[in-house]
Amino acid sequence: MLGQFDSLKAIVRVRYYSIDNFVFKLHYRLTFYIFLVATILVTSRQYIGEHIKCLSDSGVPTHVMDTFCFFTTTFTIPQHYNSTLLKRGSLAHPGVGPMGTRVNEEEVRRHAYYQWVPFVLFAQAIMFYLPHIIWKGIEGGTLKRLADGLHNGIISETDSVDYGDCHIMSKKERESRLEVIRGFIRNKEILNKSWSYYLIFCEHINFFNVIFQAFLIDRFLGGQFFSLGNHIIEHGVTADVTILDHVFPKVTKCTFHKFGPSGSMQSHDAMCVMALNIINEKIYTFLWFWLIFLLLCSGLALLYRYASLLLHSRSKCFNEVVFSAWRPAKLSPWMYFTVTKHFDYTEWLFLNYLSQNMDGLAFRELFTLLAGDTDVKKNDDLYEKEKTLPLQTEKATLLEKNEKDAFKD
Template identity: 50%
Template sequence: MLKTFEEFSKNIKFKVKLVSIDNLVFKLHYRVTFILLLVCTILVTSRQYIGEHIRCINDNGVPNNVIETFCFFTSTYTVVRHLDPSAVLSGGGMLPGVGPYVEGEPVVRHAYYQWVPFVLFLQALTFYIPHWIWRNKEGGRLKVIVNMFEYAALVSSDEDITVNNKKIPSRKAREENIAVVRKAFLERLHLNRPWAMWMVFCEVLNAVNLVAQFALTNAFLGGQFFSLGPKVVETSGDDADILDIVFPKVTKCTFHKYGPSGSLQKHDALCVMALNIINEKIYVCLWFWFVILSVATALGLLWRLFTFVFHSRSNVFNRRIFKLATPQQLEPYEMITVTRKCYYSDWLFLYYLAKNLDGFVFKDIFVGLAIDFDNADTKALEDLADGASSKATTIVTDEEKEPLQEKKDS
């Protein structure tokens, strides 16, 4: 069974990434939920843990393996008339939905168990797709910058040092890399919009996918998933277990075959659904996890909206946010100078630089950007002043020419 996922597992590597390109809520989708659904997929395909998925009994001489194969690939059912919990509790029935069946009366068909592993696996992929999209659209920009300063915090010499095949750059190389990042940031100022837009889009896509998976699972379980968690919590000792109704452990199956005389014979069988022992626990856990993930996702989107509103309006907000991202203290004037010049996309890129770079390195970059913005403002003011002075001189010169010309004529 495990060999089924052997090739797939080669592409799943559990390691700490040096570069963070998303937040905690994003990771809950493509790491925790993705792995949880893969584990559930493996569980429902594991015969060594629960035995055969279905076992059927009949008293009509039909081989059990034939009945079991037929009932598993078609579907089993429970009788609506016997789903009354009071009848079971009063001893009127063996299990919910199991009892005498009259041809034509309403029944509930149970065919979902055939598709559980496929649905769980596809759900796992859908939770990973937004991360895959974002990783490709991000393009490794942060990784390139982080690699430039991998050992920059260890700089202590005017020359490059190699220790255990790892190159520690010199002070000059460090300053040159900082200058390169500052120049690149200024050249792309206000051009980072696609980068930030794709990130926000993928965060929204996570939320949309979660809602879609909730609805899909509910439809898959015959409309029982939305209320599954509350009913499990509310079930008391005097009530029939809701799990025995949604995931029946014993079901009925009807098998038809031709007899010796050519007449059609109907064989009624009882089937023990061992697989539902696992299914019920999986879907109860998924219900609670989806609820937790929904709350976290909603808070994540609200936080994204909050940062969009206050990133250029509150210096206190910026100081606290960057303090969480980097241990270095940034001066209020520098913070105001840089953040007031940045669009949200530029601010977000700086925030992720702060999360990934060493604090001293990021502070040098940030201070340098503040100086660059100050110099740009000073130059703009000087150009404006020069233009105004030139214009004034031209006007004065023209005005002075008139009396001089009149004096010359006289």
């Protein structure tokens, strides 16, 4: 039974490098996997047996009726969703009962979505993964190339060591790698200053994608998805007739027409057991709660992003909280203030993600180097200002003297 999930092994793998935040990962990892697992469940017959099984008279072969009712629409009759009649035994199943020969189309609720459930679920999984593909292409593996090997806190005092897939750097190699990152940031080699804004754009895609998926499911289920969770919370699932019976009926009706021996039209009424809806109702009930949770997390992530845009170069406390959350190695407040004050948002965000991909001690060494560079630059600027100050003063004095001489003349 578990063999159906072997196909997920190729995409479920541990990644040591992070190029986004936790909420972003909820979209392209956890939510993506949720929709993939749901797709596998609704296409696996060994869990629930045949997706549809119809009971009719002997005029139509069983396999013909089953096939016909699956690729056409089955239906229920809303007037037979009556819990009182169900308790009395007047109805065998909710929504299934006798109907007249001239019943209006408005009195019949047709169900055709079950044919498309696996396709829609798989398409939604791709939609949740798409923003990650866009951002990964824009980021281009820069963080991995720079921080490769620095996530390991173990170093060798002599030569580097390769132990299986693990590369242990030597002390000299680590210092050399830190110098490369230092030069990358100091020389402002992040040429694409919109790097950070592409990430913000992808985060907005995630937020609006959740809303779009909710409306898509609601339209797919005939406008009943939004009320699904509220109804379950208020009434539960133990009532005789629940909203799940309306949206995901377990027993439906199906009508097959054929010509008789004399050429007259014959109508064959069938009652179909929709075993697939046992899985569908669980999937979509879970998705109702999950999408609400995901929307709230995505909204909070955007609020944090707006706050970081405002505070990244202004608040020492904000930077202390952000960087210490990822790396426990303590840094002095002077370092936070000295370094981040002179960074634009792209440089600040890049440094933030470096802190997530590096060992705490290695990042502390890097931060100390950057603080020293910033301090030296500040002193150089002060020196240049002091050097030009006497020249400016002498020039101003000479100009004032010329003006006085011109006034005397």
